[in-house]
Amino acid sequence: MPFNGAHARALRIATGRTIVALAAAAQLAPDTVRAAELGRRQPHNRVVRALAAALGVPVRELQLPMPTDDIPLATVRRSLGLTQREMAARLGRSTQTVSAVERGGRVQLALDWAAAYSLTLPQFRRAHAASRDLVRREAAARTPRRTTHSRGESA
Structure with missing residues (x-):
């Protein structure tokens, strides 16, 4: 927290x-x-x-109560004072798995993950969704937009 x-x-x-x-x-x-x-x-x-x-x-x-609306998992982990390596050790997983989950990747045994992040299951699911949404927004921001001309032709 x-x-x-x-x-x-x-x-x-x-x-x-x-x-x-x-x-x-x-x-x-x-x-x-x-x-x-x-x-x-x-x-x-x-x-x-x-x-x-x-x-x-x-x-x-x-500690302040942890707001969980729209807060990605990486932010929750950092607020606990943990690195990805420390979270991986806490979960018995690899740092690559923690990184993938913190980017919105697939989660097995969500209750174990929620406990490791000191969240309830619903809080964990919202934070996981926020993580996935953040990655999607960042990817969309990096993708150049196609411009269209007045006749609907793309450039």
Whole structure:
């Protein structure tokens, strides 16, 4: 799920800590904490766990609910802080299979895939469809359009 940097910052300020102090407690670089709080980048799971532990809150308190309408699977995976290789290991599949599914390719055992992406089955199906639609839109944008002349002849 996406990291809620604003909430993490509010918790840090409420505990009276500076970025440097929180970074030290979480054993992270201050720039990493700053970037996570400001939303410059989506922190990896390890960073989120370290911040949650240093702030004394459960990990889910530092996460935003994941909207799933029109969000492709690759975006969901990245929001979990996972690479394709890590997702492949989680699923016991090859990175090529993960890549193909994230481009809208055929899925077997969709429930297993949904669990790996931390989605319900309906959410996974919508995200998978969004992935397929994105690939189709990108392909259509790369394909030159044929122009027609006034008599209906193509150029």
